[in-house]
Amino acid sequence: MKSNRLTTLFASGRKNLLSVFYTAGYPGLTDTVRIGKALEAAGADFVEIGIPFSDPVADGPTIQASNKVALDNGMNLHLLVEQVAELRKISELPIILMGYLNPVVQYGVEAFCADAAAAGVDGLILPDMPLEEFMAEYKPIFDKHNLHNTFLISPTTSEERIRRIDAVSTAFIYAVAASSTTGAKERFTDEQIAYFERLKSMHLKNPFMIGFGIANNNSFRQACAYSAGAVVGSAFINVLRESKDLEEDISAFVHSLKDGKAL
């Protein structure tokens, strides 16, 4: 794999990276580009743009609802590829597309990887595509288009499996903070902290980002103490849902997360 924006970011050694997840086509169909641009301006380090799906089984109510709105708005994967290309013209942020496997399979995995890479996508996260299927079917396609695939691990993932995932990961590992679906939580439990410590002490070859349950500066800083950074999703979707002025609210949210300034 050649380096790209994503690997360059992680190679820079910068700490406390903030990745923001948002659903494509939400709250408005054409907001995808605008939100990405605003996140870059506000200081997010990379973005994970969600591919809406009718049956998001790994997601909690917040992201489920955003998926439904986006699909009702008419969002689809072909349109998303166009929107990413548009965002790429005005942004150098690393862009990851995250979503369930079925829309990608219907698009055609090869065609999708080619189109996504050409549009300026740096990596993919497909939570319901297991390691085994990726290695057996899709890895050569991803490699050919220089797209980094990020695997999830969770508190119940065995050490042996984490090592296996580390061995085939090429940019970073996504450490799910809890055995749960997505959703903003108040704080981390002692058990979760112990899990982060365990991960840190494994000295994996890939950096890891912590996601699921990051909601504020407190949980963001806690997560960053053990990892390369953290991903915020549902808490951000909540902001988008209520927002009257996207740019202003996005800026305030990112600053409150990174610097602890109150919203």
Place this chain on the structure above:
Amino acid sequence: MTYQVDERGYYGKFGGAYIPEMLYPNVEELRTHYLDIWNDPKFQEEFRALLRDYVGRPTPLYYARRLSEAVGAQVYLKREDLCHTGAHKVNNTIGQILLARRLGKEKIIAETGAGQHGVATATVCALMGMECIVYMGKVDMERQRPNVERMRILGATVVPALSGNMTLKDATNEAMRHWINHPTDTHYIIGSVVGPHPYPDMVARFQSVISEEIKMQLEQAIGRPHPDWVIACVGGGSNAAGAYYHYLDDVRVKLVGVEAAGHGLDSGESAATTALGRPGVLHGSKTLLMQTDDGQVIEPYSISAGLDYPGIGPMHAHLFDTGRVQFVSATDDEAMGAGIRLSRLEGIIPAIESAHALAALNKLKFSKRDVVVVNLSGRGDKDLETYIRWGKY
């Protein structure tokens, strides 16, 4: 050609385990243990004893004389409707709860459409003294009220699924989410031959007792173990999997699957997956799926809550793909008509799911001597309101 699952969990190009990493340990635990448990003579003894003494197996294979005359073939009904709880579903829940106990699980979750699987799960949880949560689409809770109350009487908590069309698919989503959030102490009893490997194979094995009995009963009735036809309805496909299981490699037996055409295949309100679906990934496996060009799952429709599902088990996708099973479909009206006909000719009110299988008797060409086994998967008590609303009797 094999019709059974391979080592990677596939039936031909269908199957696999497409699950988020959070579920990997749960599914892996099942995968590494289920065959050892199934093959353990002590497990078999316990399973068989409960099927016999608690479920009431073997269920009769009944020669339906008047129906045979009307159809012009030798029609036998496999009376799964006489199982305790009123449908074949309990064969699987008995098997899975014994397995869950062996794995040290304390809590059980399930999804349900018509409510038969939910009732069968609540029943075995009461039997084993285990906590039980059943997810059920809100729409299904309304059209299958008696089953909701049955589950509650049995001590289960019934949680309405409020997303999508609020039917079986959505209940399955909610059950999977619950499992992601409770990975260590909870076993998910999936009610059909769907889901990630090893579920389809596991459920098919628990249901295989149906064709095992048909073989023995036919031998006694007609002097040979194989019929000319086996007909079963297919939603996810668990009763069909059980009815076909021991005949899959016996090409003398024509196997027929009957899907729900709802208001008609072209109506946009249907659940006939083999007619309308394409390969896709949902609920943990690659299978045939009703979906848009963009890969969004289409909300299915059928008058029968148990067939109201946009996919079929990967095993059935493979049986369709290879041509081993002939798939036909029956509309709401055809199924209801077939249900009334069985009531009038044989004094048996079938579940509307099973009525779809009976409707196929009008669509296939039999010779008078053909021995036709219809798997009567469930009884119609739960469907009385639907029969009454339909009204044409």
